Amino acid sequence: MVGESKDPTTQETSPTEDLDDTVHQRVRLGILTIANESRKVEFRFLQETMGLTAGNLSQHIRVLEEAGFVNVQKGTDGRRPRTWVSITRVGKVALRQEIAVLKALVSRVEGSSAPSN
């Protein structure tokens, strides 16, 4: 039982302390993942793909922008206004870090088919 006996196989470390809440948040993790797949992504595309309201997406993009994880470009497609989001170098590093922690977490959970379970 954890905390009672010191089982050497028990990993007594926090599985999630290295996660950055700015990146880990569900919607933003999705945005970064998609943004990481191409040079730039349209606002509309993100909204439809992720099933978000424009207002909600707008706010999450602002958070990512203020963290330096994405750049926002405004322009037009024909005469219609468009907003594009692109991931920055810093954003890519942050995403990689998140992924690294998640990989470790997945391994840890999959490795714990504890006998008493």
Place this chain on the structure above:
Amino acid sequence: MVGESKDPTTQETSPTEDLDDTVHQRVRLGILTIANESRKVEFRFLQETMGLTAGNLSQHIRVLEEAGFVNVQKGTDGRRPRTWVSITRVGKVALRQEIAVLKALVSRVEGSSAPSN
């Protein structure tokens, strides 16, 4: 460019929509991960391992309990009061689901060393 051309290799699906915010939240994901590793875990152990204040941990445990993901047992160790947390069957299913989505996410991100990157 996503949203402009229909590149068949582009995964036009949300990477994170199947994540449950109750489970995905950083601290709670940690609690469930640790709880999944043994039959029951002491409150104090969770608190120290994850570096949380007692108040914060208490709240997160309540959320997990109300979701049916953990059971809370109160008792004594000698004469000192103790609180133990144990993951439920439903909690295990929820954790597995989270891990499944995270695995897919990791693969997706690692698979996108997009040429234009």
Place this chain on the structure above:
DNA sequence: TCGCGAGGTTTGTATAGCAAAGTAGTTGGC
């Protein structure tokens, strides 16, 4: 028996997340 500490819980508050309402420019109908 009084105070101190252990072990949590409750309360207060700042922030986050979300959608409704608002804004600015565009297009289509007549």
Place this chain on the structure above:
DNA sequence: GCCAACTACTTTGCTATACAAACCTCGCGA
């Protein structure tokens, strides 16, 4: 060519969340 409806977001307002400080209860030592 003027106005209504639409596109493409942004801002605002509300609710819920996350956190720590303050609080509570019980046992133990002096």
